[in-house]
Amino acid sequence: MQYILLIHGDETPFATATPDMTTKMSASYAAYSQALVEAGAMVSGERLKPSSTATVVRVRNDRTEVLDGPFADTKEQLGGFYIIEAPDLDAALGWAARCPGASHGAIEVRPVWPMQG
């Protein structure tokens, strides 16, 4: 089964983080990614640029609407994701709890629709 781990968190600490803090955070994520790879659970994962760089597009009645800013105006924004391979939801929750973002933000775990082969 594939699951996506959506990493939600408050972006403000990152905006004001010292280079040293940023390095530490990156090191934690690098270690986490490596643990996923070596356990054979990693499918893919990316870190996103801050939500201030987001643009939202909607098409309604043949008109395109483009807005600056993220889709949802909340304190905790989507900051990145992993797609993992896990035998079941329990195992996926185990990986979510190990994600560095889990200890200050929130990790949403959702099963991926299997491809219709």
Place this chain on the structure above:
Amino acid sequence: MSPDAARAAAELAARQSYGRLVAYLSARTRDVAAAEDALGDAFAEALQRWPAAGVPDRPEAWLLAVARRRAIDALRRSRTRLASQDHLVMVADELAADDRAGEVPDERLRLMFACAHPAVEPGIRAPLILQTVLGFDAATIASAFLVSPTAMGQRLVRAKVRIRDAGIPFSIPERGELAERLGAVLAAIYATFTEGWSDPSGTDPQRRNLAGEGIWLGHLVASLMPAEPEALGLLSLMLFAEARRSARRDAEGNYVPLADQDVGQWDARLIAEAEALLRAAGRKHALGRYQLEAAIQSAHAVRCRTGCSDWAAIRSLYDALAMLSPSPVVAINRAVAIGELDGPAAALAELDRIAGDRRVAQYQPYWAARAALLARSGDVEAAAAAYRRAIGLERDPSIRRFLEERREALCQAPQ
């Protein structure tokens, strides 16, 4: 009586009598879910009535009487043949019940044996005991065991249906099967304790009390089965571990590994209690897993007197444990003891023997132990890689920080 005081009284009664009442109400019908529902109604009624009327002299008897009436009402509404048999049993009980009688008989041990029966899936036994004996809700249990609340709720319901429909007995097993069956009960209690133990700072309100609940259940079983050495051994083991709780974090909340802990912070009273239990268990001359594990803790506690863990004893005890109940966890701890006695190369050779086990790929303590041993043997590059692996597998931010510091110190040390 104020609503708050009534609520507090009802909660206290719940804590003290929930398991006893569930066990008593379901002992004959085997329908744990129905007993819980009836009892839930009784507690709700208590919360409504006690603030005005005051808490009854014997809250447990009051709750039991109301729960019984509710259970009978529920059975009247259902129409299965099975239920009509249950109904007769219930009505007979109700007629026989003398509300002036003394205590509700304590059937909790029977209930625990039913929850940890071989026909109940092993993974749900500990959660089931937490729910039926302590009255924990599914959401709290789910957080403790890192499972989705929906899934946990469904598994608990399924397990209760199985107990009812498969006719799982509410009884203390015969001598012949007792050791194995008691082992399942003790394993469920130990699982409860270790889930709570992995949240040492007590910052997670959902899990904070689980170690305490495990110890409470351990006391319960040890008091109900004082002749069983493994029941005493498990309680001893948990008390030894609990004695070190406050030493596991420094004032800033940083993780402190066992080797660096200040023994002055260990709880001498708990250690004495654990030692006494271990001695009492030993007098029964029936060695088992929990007594061995408690003896290992006792060999660490020697540090309070000598300043040093008795590594030779720890190694022999792990040798015995590896024969009795081998597991990657035992193998890792045994390797660490060997590392203390014979140096890192011998210990790494031991770890290599279990490197092929699929479970170690995701088991943080294996990589942390490996990293420390590689560092001692001077293989900085491999040690750094193993630390990184341990960091990626760790859930607890303070332990993650500790491992990151170890890794940095290693990489910055003059080569």
